Amino acid sequence: MGAPGTAEAVGEPAGTAVGLGVRRPVLLSARGEDQALPTEEALRASGAHRTVVRAAWFAQNFSEGPPAAEVRAGELVFPAGGVAEPFVAVRDVAEVVVAALTGGGRYAGRRLSVTGPRPLTWAEAVAEIAAATGRPLTYRAVPARDHGEALVGPGVPREEAAFLTEVSETLLDGRNAYPEDGVRQVLGREPRDFAGFVAQEAAAGTWEA
Template identity: 45%
Template sequence: MTNTDVLVLGGTGRTGRRIVRRLHNRGIQTRVASRQGKNPWSWEDRSTWDTALHGASAAYVCYSPDLAFPGVAELIGEFAEQARKLGVNRLVLLSGRGEKGALVSERAVQDTVAEWTIIRSSWFAQNFSEHFLLGPVLRSRLVLPAGDVLEPFIDLDDLAEVASAALVEQGHAGAVYEVTGPRLLSMLDVADEISAATGRHIEYAPSTAEEFVADVALDGIPHQDARPLAELFESILDGRNASVTDDLERALGRPGTDFTEYARRVAALGIWSPRIKASA
């Protein structure tokens, strides 16, 4: 695709801002849709949809907190239909790996637009540095209902590269990519990796869902947001995703970033350095 105008939903978020940066580097005209900014966007306010979509040729679609939540598939279907009506016939949808509930949202896109790409992602490595698990790392104690399940954590920079390619290049239409990191790790392995990168001892504490909810409440994450996440973790952290794929390499022609490299990069930025409270 050339001379495209690409819409990135959640363009200031964790995946969106990385995609926007890559598209800008390619010289692609990009519009950032977010709750604040030049292109106001809200899933709940359908009046923002037409303005964001008008004139675009492709769009990156993500929904937070998760595609599998009740009512989301219908919302995604409505959006895909509106995109089609306005001539936006290429959609790249971020989905979750191993989430049966997300399949309905995927199908809503597949059944509506001419060109679609589904990116089913494993757990984000950046959950430990940019999201709800940063607080536990800073407290040196990962509290998660994950047992000893293995997961191939993916670096979001890799995921963003796949999404960017799918938005503007040929050869990705109709593809379902299950993107993973190159190695399986348990949460104990993750704690060891972050410990090695930071020089601090990070403990992994297997927990119940309620213990997880109580722990993240220390970071101001309310129960109504944390509880659905805990339930989602319990449902998918059962070993179903304990395998790596070559889909990322198939899409990009290179292997994914190892968790060790990610951890060293983040540690060098000081993100995992405990914050020192100022004296009263």
Template identity: 45%
Template sequence: MRSDPVLVIGSTGKTGRRIVRRLAEQGYPVTGVSRRSDPPFVWEDPSTWRRALEGIHSVYISYFPDLAAPGATAAIEALTSTAVDAGVTRLVLLSGRGEANAERCERIVRASGASFTLLRASWFSQNFTEGHLLESVHQGVIALPAGDVHEPFVDVDDIADVAVAALTDDRHAGRLYELTGPRLLTFGQAAAEISAAARRKVDYVALSPDAFRTALTESVGPDYADLLTNLCVEVFDGRNASLGGGVLDALGRQPRDFGDFCRAAAASGVWQ
């Protein structure tokens, strides 16, 4: 059994649950917390934070709903202060590539006084299998306000592997890792690769931001629809149309290709 306790905030999310599983398999004492854990960790209720942080060496921070959300910077500043006061010595932040507010949160973590690693990730491949776009794949139409922008889709399993390394190995202290896949694809090309792997027709439709917001509002409400729309407008302007070397730098191997992700997803039956 390894001796340094690790806390994973957002342990039911795409990255969090993978990180908890990997740490447990490697023998680390790991605690995962979320809104539904016992005790709960609720971002909107700072009184729930201190108990989770007591006795913890390293913390993985995944902010919900997104670091682009109003109030995220204040929450990250308060959390880092509480964590350092509780004796936490290492912080690993999941950040968003190309997001101005995420970079503000990165600066807060840098200035916290704790050892840190910043994981600046691009669009998750698993958004097509575990996120709101899974239903879109089932319906055969992926509709986003992304035009023909190129995106270096990153596999969440790669993010989890880098996070575990950062949480457990001092060599990653003070590093910023740009986490992307190995290839740039438009969403139209991504839809074509999903189609080929799933053996079913999946089209991509480029929406205007207003049309996207309107379509989302009915299902997720106006506030979350505004957040997602504004985020898409920010990051789908071409700023992320480049590859990052974070996976190779952190792990010494290449990131997983989107085509390999698609073939594994199809074999799992998730798109059937």
């Protein structure tokens, strides 16, 4: 939620919505991402009794888009080093958002941090996928700027690649290397574990070469 122009794209319609009677919007934001704070502030400034759901890195980032293609090819290249992250299942994020929207204002004015139950490094995550698929998969850490430059080649606009580099250089510093209890607070249960996600995707053939 911190991409260039996002604060304006959220703040202006939020102000209009408040004028029309909307009182409890829910913003899906990024946990620990400095670049997302202006968007959160723009929603606050609108006067809405907002709920901000700050999500950890999605487990599904390993099963969709370019990262999934890299895993299928045998090697995930990413600028996370040895940093750990409690990867969260998108279904948990969605259920928390729905509960915030339909909770009758119970979560208005709150910030909810939703994560998975245990932190894993990217190398450990790839190792779990390798074990589930029976394939020799590896993770290779690279500097954030090198990763950003590599993104431009496949067609990512340079401005977007520069933004992703900035996010990687700040967000992947270990600040999120611990789980939080937002899922349990809202849903009354523990969050889905990364192992369950891996088992489901492996059974579906997501990472078959």
